[in-house]
Amino acid sequence: MDPTTRVWTILIIVLAFATLAMAIPVARRRRGGLSLRSIPGYDALPGIVSASIEAGRPMLVAINQDGIGGTPTPYALISAEIAYQVAVRAAIGERAPVLAVSDVTMIPIAYSAQRRAVKAVGRTERLGQAKRVQWYAPGTRSLAFAAILTGVAGNERIAGGVYSGAFGAELALPLWDATNKRIYSIAASHDIEGQAVGYVMADYALLGDEFSLSGAYLGADGAQMGSALAQTVLQFLVILGLLIPVVVVIGDAVTSGAITRFLTGLFGGGG
């Protein structure tokens, strides 16, 4: 890593940590004062899980490609949180949700999510049943994994599906199947193609940053709310970071470089 990249990386990490460290106490203090905007996907999820419990059929949470190690790690943790939130709501019912994963590193995390969910509702006698994790190799372009989800939906007679992770256009296959089988579907892809397909074909779709807010919406403890607050602050900082150069360039064009001269003078550039 070259020195400039290293400095920027450190700055970004420090900024993120500092924002989070400040946001969590604020969120804990003003717990009732913070309100989250309505996201249809998260609003509908508890109802869908309740319907599955009433029907005596399991939910399906499919996590595509996300795994521990490398860039997808944060996405993997978010997907695991979604799986946990579904599992904890379904834990009061008879059927534990089926967790289908395509990355091998997600297998222990998925098992852990199911076990934590059962413990969270105090049904430790059901720990033995919290083993409904299925791994399938994704294949090229995840088509095989997407196709296999249709089989899992049929075999397990699922009542609703949450499709999370790096689904692309192949998400159309399980969603098409869900429509045909009249199964509720929530598309939670962080891939832009997957979001487009999910928006069109799923009952509910999580778009943009909505994917990463699962803990704050469904868990709603202080730390999760704080992370949502920190995320919002960081988003505004990124927007500001994008807007400043635009303002400088347009301002320079209008004022014949006066803004650049002012900034150079302000920060002592050019010695």
Place this chain on the structure above:
Amino acid sequence: MSRLIGLLATALAISSGLIMLIGLATGALSSLTNLLLQITIITAGMAIIIGVVNLLSVHLRRIVGRERGLLYSLALVLSFLLVIVLYALGADAERRILLRDVEGSIESALAALLVFALVYGAYRLMRRGVTWAALLFTLALLITLLGALPFSQLGVFGRNSRMDGGGSGKRRGARPVDRHCAGGDCRRYACADRAGTDVP
């Protein structure tokens, strides 16, 4: 006891993360960060065994319990065993047929099915109401589908479509040399340069 293990695991995860972060930030502790990275890589490699065990246990349980989807599970377990046996016997050609011809063909069929799913999605969207977002999606879908069509091989766009194969493809009627030649797959695709003659 389980609480203690949980605390230890958390402490281990946080300390590993901090060591990696300090290593990234300062460039120090390189030997320790390299060791941690190696452990991570080995663990991730070993995780495939967990995956295989999980796959077999899920489907063997379904077969033994005669649950719904028994036939699919049987097909999966038999295919798995077949690939392992072929690998053990060193039958590379047969294994390649299984992986390339069978799996490749199935994935191609799935890709074709995906087109229908997407078209159905566009229909469903339009049925809800013709909006700008719906039109944009349908337009993007059409462009994507048109882009996937093999116009270059059909020669619809004239001269350029014959240029893919470089020198040999410039003559009228010559088939563009397939990219598969680079992978030594000329037998399957009967490439012009391998056969020595142009394929009509």
